[in-house]
Structures are given as structure tokens and as C-alpha cells.
Amino acid sequence: MNIDGYGRVAIVTGAAQGLGLSIAQRMLEDGKRVALLDVNEEKLNELRLSPFFQQMNEAMYVFMKVDVSDTVAIKDAVRTIMNRWNRIDILINNAGIRRETSIEDITLEEWNLLMNVNLGGTFFFSQAVLEVMKVQLWGRIVNISSFGGQFGPLTSGAHYCASKAGQLVLTKVFARHLADYGITVNTVAPAAIRTPEMDNVDPGKLKHMIASIPVGRVGEAEEVAQLVSYLISDSTNFVTGATFDINGGLLMR
Numbered sequence: 315m316n317i318d319g320y321g322r323v324a325i326v327t328g329a330a331q332g333l334g335l336s337i338a339q340r341m342l343e344d345g346k347r348v349a350l351l352d353v354n355e356e357k358l359n360e361l362r363l364s365p366f367f368q369q370m371n372e373a374m375y376v377f378m379k380v381d382v383s384d385t386v387a388i389k390d391a392v393r394t395i396m397n398r399w400n401r402i403d404i405l406i407n408n409a410g411i412r413r414e415t416s417i418e419d420i421t422l423e424e425w426n427l428l429m430n431v432n433l434g435g436t437f438f439f440s441q442a443v444l445e446v447m448k449v450q451l452w453g454r455i456v457n458i459s460s461f462g463g464q465f466g467p468l469t470s471g472a473h474y475c476a477s478k479a480g481q482l483v484l485t486k487v488f489a490r491h492l493a494d495y496g497i498t499v500n501t502v503a504p505a506a507i508r509t510p511e512m513d514n515v516d517p518g519k520l521k522h523m524i525a526s527i528p529v530g531r532v533g534e535a536e537e538v539a540q541l542v543s544y545l546i547s548d549s550t551n552f553v554t555g556a557t558f559d560i561n562g563g564l565l566m567r
């Protein structure tokens with residue numbers, strides 16, 4: 315509790331399940347106020363009734379149906395959160411979709427979908443919170459990219475990998491642009507973390523991938539939330555423009 319007697323205000327996109335949900339829950343446990351955004355309204359409604367949120371003070375969180383590929387919806391969400399809490403300290407650009415479509419079969423429609431959600435969502439949400447964070451002279455933006463954006467495909471398609479690679483350079487562009495304002499921008503690049511999305515990975519490819527992880531197991535969403543928790547803390551003013559790998563040693567660089 316350090317801002318006007320309340321926790322900092324965070325936005326997590328794609329927070330209805332998987333990494334986004336773990337990150338949001340960890341923040342709430344740490345006393346932050348959290349807006350959980352997702353395009354999947356049904357999942358958000360289920361969460362509202364879950365034991366975790368039932369025992370949490372309702373003043374500390376809000377669920378919002380937002381599609382991060384819709385720039386009008388992003389601006390509306392930022393306005394609503396400002397009306398509610400009057401500040402935005404932290405943005406986690408986590409919403410993402412993954413496809414394993416082969417190069418030969420990727421359509422323009424599927425290409426645009428992945429670019430608009432994974433890369434466009436990161437750009438336009440960061441753009442939308444800039445002015446608020448600049449006035450506050452404090453902010454933390456964390457982009458959840460992927461091993462696929464660093465190394466290329468193990469299980470994912472070319473469009474997914476390209477969108478995730480785009481996030482890496484956006485991190486650097488925003489980090490440089492915002493460094494004078496006490497705003498840090500970093501990337502977390504996970505691989506092989508157990509989330510519902512893992513059920514969609516081709517079992518053969520998954521087995522092969524796990525066999526090549528030096529740590530010998532998949533990662534847990536809470537381990538990613540722990541890393542994000544460090545990056546958004548007050549003690550990381552000097553950490554910006556960086557990419558943090560969390561992949562059990564799958565990629566060492």
C-alpha cells in the first residue's frame with residue numbers, strides 16, 4: 315500500500331485464464347488494484363464467482379470485456395479505469411493468440427488477426443496509457459512475448475512468431491521513449507508454461523519440446539507471475555528495455 319493509502323493500479327490484458335490470470339492474482343495478493351481485461355466474457359463471469367475473487371475485497375478489482383485489437387475499446391477501458399481509480403501504474407500486455415498453421419496455409423485473415431491482437435494490442439494499449447503514466451512520472455509496462463519471437467517456431471506458426479518478435483522491438487522503442495518519465499518497459503519471454511493453451515499444442519511436438527528443456531519439466535504460471543512481480547516493483551527503475559527469458563534453459567543466449 316503506497317499510493318494514497320491504496321495499492322498501485324494495474325491493467326492485465328488476457329486475464330481470464332493462464333498467465334494473465336496468475337499475474338493478476340499475484341498482484342491482488344500483493345495489495346494492488348487490478349483491472350482484469352479479456353475478450354472472453356463468459357470466462358470473466360465464471361472467475362467472478364470463483365473462491366479467489368469471492369473472498370477478495372471488491373474495491374480492489376474490476377472485470378472488463380475488452381478486445382485488445384479494438385482501439386476504441388482500449389480507449390474506453392482506459393477512461394473507465396481512470397474514472398474508477400484515477401491512475402494507471404502498471405500495464406501487462408499479455409493477451410495473445412497462437413496458431414500452429416503452416417507457412418503454406420496462413421491466410422491474410424489469420425495473419426491480420428494474430429498481428430492485430432498480439433502486436434497491435436501491445437502497441438495501442440501502451441500508447442493509450444502513456445499520457446497518464448507520463449503525468450504520474452511513474453509506470454511499468456511488461457510485454458509478454460515468447461520464445462517463438464526470439465528463436466522462431468518450435469510449435470507455433472510464422473505469424474505468431476513474427477508478432478512476438480515485434481513485441482521485443484516495441485519494448486525497446488517504448489523504453490527509450492519513456493525513460494525520462496520514470497516509466498520502465500520490459501519483455502518477459504516464456505516458453506513451455508503450463509496454461510490452458512498448452513492443451514492445444516500438438517502432443518508429439520509438446521513431448522519433443524519437454525525432452526529438450528534442460529530443467530526437465532514445463533514451467534508454472536506462478537513462476538511467470540513471480541518474475542513479473544519483480545519487474546513492476548518500486549526497486550526496478552534501472553531495469554528497462556530488457557527481455558527476461560523464462561524457459562527452463564530451452565534458449566540460452
Ligand SMILES: NC(=O)c1ccc[n+]([C@@H]2O[C@H](COP(=O)([O-])OP(=O)(O)OC[C@H]3O[C@@H](n4cnc5c(N)ncnc54)[C@H](O)[C@@H]3O)[C@@H](O)[C@H]2O)c1
Pocket residue numbers: 327328329330331332333334351352353354357380381382383408409410411412431458459460461462503504505506507508509510511512
Ligand atoms: N503458456 C506458454 O507457455 C507461453 C509461452 C510463450 C508465450 N506465451 C504468451 O503468454 C501470453 C498468455 O498465454 P497463455 O498461455 O496464458 O494463453 P491462454 O490462451 O491460456 O490465455 C490468453 C488469454 O488472452 C485472451 N485473449 C485472446 N485474444 C484476446 C483479445 N483480442 N483481447 C483480449 N483478450 C484476448 C484469451 O481469451 C485468454 O483468456 C500470450 O501472449 C502468449 O503468447 C505463453
